[in-house]
Every structure is written in structure tokens, then in C-alpha cells.
Amino acid sequence: MRTPDIYLRSIGVHLPPVVSVETAVAEGRYPADEMEYFRLGGAAVAGDVPAPELALRAARHAFERSGGMSPRDLDLMLYADVWHQGPEGWQPQYYLQQHLIGGDVLSVELRHGCCGLFSALQLAAGYLRPGGSALLVGADNHGTPLVDRWRMIEGNVMGDAGCALLLTTDTGFAELxxxxxxxxxxxxxxxxxxxxxxxxxxxxxxxxxxxxxxxxxxxxxxxxxxxxxxxxxxxxxxxxxxxxxxxxxxxxxxxxxxxxxxxxxxxxxxxxxxxxxxxxxxxxxxxxxxxxxxxxxxxxxxxxxxxxxxxxxxxxxxxxxxxxxxxxxxxxxxxxxxxxxxxxxxx
Missing domain, CATH: 3.40.47.10 (Thiolase/Chalcone synthase)
Structure with a gap:
């Protein structure tokens, strides 16, 4: 899909502190015999910070870097994730609407696996009209009872993060x-x-x-x-x-x-x-x-x-x-x- 006149205005990131693989080995969480072959350094670990809070912090960071854009000027917000975000029956984009952008913006959660932010890019590019803007956020905290971040993917570990992209149709530091x-x-x-x-x-x-x-x-x-x-x-x-x-x-x-x-x-x-x-x-x-x-x-x-x-x-x-x-x-x-x-x- 060609995407004329779609620009990345800013990126916001909230990356929690990294726990090293050496620490995970010392605590019995990561297999010591895999260290040399897989050459991993560690994983960003958010502790008990909820994923929607990671998203909110990243979104605020994106607006701080945007050169004056207001959350109230958005036309669309897409929230992408792969893991559970909060209470069942509740949706995480509501948290950002409550604490950042208000209720007049179309806001939708996307569950499209690890390609979720790409899907958000494609959807936003097709949705925005001249003068429009969109906030795309992605967030996950994998530190829950049903996930062992150090062993659930052989040769890899799961990290936590919040990421936010501000898209506009007029100007930005990068062109999609x-x-x-x-x-x-x-x-x-x-x-x-x-x-x-x-x-x-x-x-x-x-x-x-x-x-x-x-x-x-x-x-x-x-x-x-x-x-x-x-x-x-x-x-x-x-x-x-x-x-x-x-x-x-x-x-x-x-x-x-x-x-x-x-x-x-x-x-x-x-x-x-x-x-x-x-x-x-x-x-x-x-x-x-x-x-x-x-x-x-x-x-x-x-x-x-x-x-x-x-x-x-x-x-x-x-x-x-x-x-x-x-x-x-x-x-x-x-x-x-x-x-x-x-x-x-x-x-």
C-alpha cells in the first residue's frame, strides 16, 4: 500500500529497566547452558506497572516531542497489544481516553499479534484525511502468572514496553x-x-x-x-x-x-x-x-x-x-x- 502524505511526527517510548540474563541465571530463571549460544543481554521488566500505564507514558512522551500537538486534536487512536491488558471485559484504550485524549476520538484496540503496530499504520494511513492525525500505541507487560518471560520462547526472552507513534498528513521527521x-x-x-x-x-x-x-x-x-x-x-x-x-x-x-x-x-x-x-x-x-x-x-x-x-x-x-x-x-x-x-x- 502506497502511503502518500503520511508522516511520523514523533515517537514516544517507555522502556522499563533491563534485568540482565546473568541476574536471571543467578536466580534460576534462565538456563545457564544457553547463555553462550544465544548471546542475549536481558529483558526490560516493568514489574507491576500495568501495560496501559506503559502506553500512557509512551503517548505522553510522543506528545512532548511533537512540537505542540494536542491530544484533543486527534482523529484516531489505535491501541495494539498481544497480551492481557487489565480486567476481562475492559479495554485498554479507555485508560488513555480517560487520562489523555478524551472521549471524542475514535479509539480501537487491535489484536493482530506481533504485527499489530504495522496493522495500525496501514489502517491509519487509509483512514486519515488531509489535516488529520492519529496516535498509534502499543504496550505489553508479560510479567504475569501464565508467562515465564525467560523460557517461553527458546533462544529469546520477553521484554515489556510502551511505544507510541504520532502520525500526521502534513509534516513530520519521517515519511511513511x-x-x-x-x-x-x-x-x-x-x-x-x-x-x-x-x-x-x-x-x-x-x-x-x-x-x-x-x-x-x-x-x-x-x-x-x-x-x-x-x-x-x-x-x-x-x-x-x-x-x-x-x-x-x-x-x-x-x-x-x-x-x-x-x-x-x-x-x-x-x-x-x-x-x-x-x-x-x-x-x-x-x-x-x-x-x-x-x-x-x-x-x-x-x-x-x-x-x-x-x-x-x-x-x-x-x-x-x-x-x-x-x-x-x-x-x-x-x-x-x-x-x-x-x-x-x-x-
Missing amino acids: RSVNVVVLPEAESVNDGGVPMFPPDATVGRPLDFAARNREFRKRLFARDGAGVMLAIQTTLMGLVDRTLKEAGITLDEVARVAFPHGRWDDLEHRGVNWFGLTLADTTWDYGARIGHLGVSDQFVALDHLLSVGALARGDYMLLVGLGAGTTMACAVLRILDVPQEYAPGG
Whole structure:
């Protein structure tokens, strides 16, 4: 989807303190024999701060950086998440409406897995009219009884964060050139673990263990046509990236950095960057390994990090790639028009 006249006005991030893998090992939470191979640094851990509060803090940060935008001027708010946000029957966007933007803005929660903020980008780009603006927020706190953040994904750990994007149709520091989200239905069962759909896991206290579920999926998959599905994932993702780059009017050679989900390095290397002729150094893996997989926020928190360390300059293109359950795949291209003052040394 081409996205003319859609700009990123500001990014807000609330990243809790990082608990190191060494600390997790010392406390018996992370397997010591995996440290050397997986090379993880730690996970951002929010403690008992609710995910909607992480989102609120990130949204306030985005408005502080926006150069004078008001929450009351928004036309749309989309709230993306992957894990439970609060009381059942309650929706987290209400919390931001109560404490930040008011009740006159269309506000919707999106549950589209780890590609949720990409889906929010695509929806907002199609919704906004000239002069319009949108707030896209993503937040998750995985530190709950049904999740073991240190072991639920082999080779990776789960981090917590709030992230907020302010989109406008007039001006911003980055231009959204294109965005696409697609689904590969053949891999729909990748995360179901072979367990019944009813009653839902959370209502019976069944823990979320992606490591076990992925093993179960691969067992079922390769008993049928595993090679075919894996090839379909590769073909679909490569086609999606190619289409998104063409819509943006660039080639991969023109991209300065690529942000993938924060995952295990060997999966990224063997089933990600190699497909595109990249190396891990072309990506944000090193940063992601220090803070964990943040649910919906990985690529956008990484973008903020790259700006803060001076790794992106005016005129640079950044490619953001998403993968999620479903199997969902997403891709977006941003062009940096200017580096905001807050990212300058001492800014």
C-alpha cells in the first residue's frame, strides 16, 4: 500500500529497566547452558506497572516531542497489544481516553499479534484525511502468572514496553512511503499448541509456552507438508518485502538499516537476513538482544534507538519487517526527512 502524505511526527517510548540474563541465571530463571549460544543481554521488566500505564507514558512522551500537538486534536487512536491488558471485559484504550485524549476520538484496540503496530499504520494511513492525525500505541507487560518471560520462547526472552507513534498528513521527521500486512493461512495453527480452542486458555489457567507450541506445530507440520509451508513463508515474505520496496520507489541496496522482530539470532540469520542478502549487522538484532521481544513494539522502539545513537541521518531509508502468529507478515518503509533535535547529543 502506497502511503502518500503520511508522516511520523514523533515517537514516544517507555522502556522499563533491563534485568540482565546473568541476574536471571543467578536466580534460576534462565538456563545457564544457553547463555553462550544465544548471546542475549536481558529483558526490560516493568514489574507491576500495568501495560496501559506503559502506553500512557509512551503517548505522553510522543506528545512532548511533537512540537505542540494536542491530544484533543486527534482523529484516531489505535491501541495494539498481544497480551492481557487489565480486567476481562475492559479495554485498554479507555485508560488513555480517560487520562489523555478524551472521549471524542475514535479509539480501537487491535489484536493482530506481533504485527499489530504495522496493522495500525496501514489502517491509519487509509483512514486519515488531509489535516488529520492519529496516535498509534502499543504496550505489553508479560510479567504475569501464565508467562515465564525467560523460557517461553527458546533462544529469546520477553521484554515489556510502551511505544507510541504520532502520525500526521502534513509534516513530520519521517515519511511513511509504504506499508503492507499479509497473512499465510496455511500456517494458522503455528501457535495453537494442538490444544482445544474452547474454553480459552486464560479462563482455565493454561500457561503460554511458545517453545512447546512451536515444537508441537513442527511435529504436526512435518507429518504433512512441512517443507511446503516453510517455502511458502519464505516466498511470501520475500515477495512482500519486494512489493513494499517497489511501492516506496527504492531498492534494498538503498536501505540504511532493517528492523526485524527481536528474536533468536540463528533464526534471523538462517531464515531472515540470508534470504535478502543481509547480515546481522544490517539489522537491529544486537539492540533487541539486550531488551527482549517486546510484543508489538520491537521495530519501532529500535527505530527510536537508532535515532538516539546517531545511526540514521537525513535522507536514510529504513525497512521494518514484522512476523507474527497466523502466520502474519508485515513490512513498511520509512524515509528520514530530518533528525529531531531531541535525538541530538544533549538534545
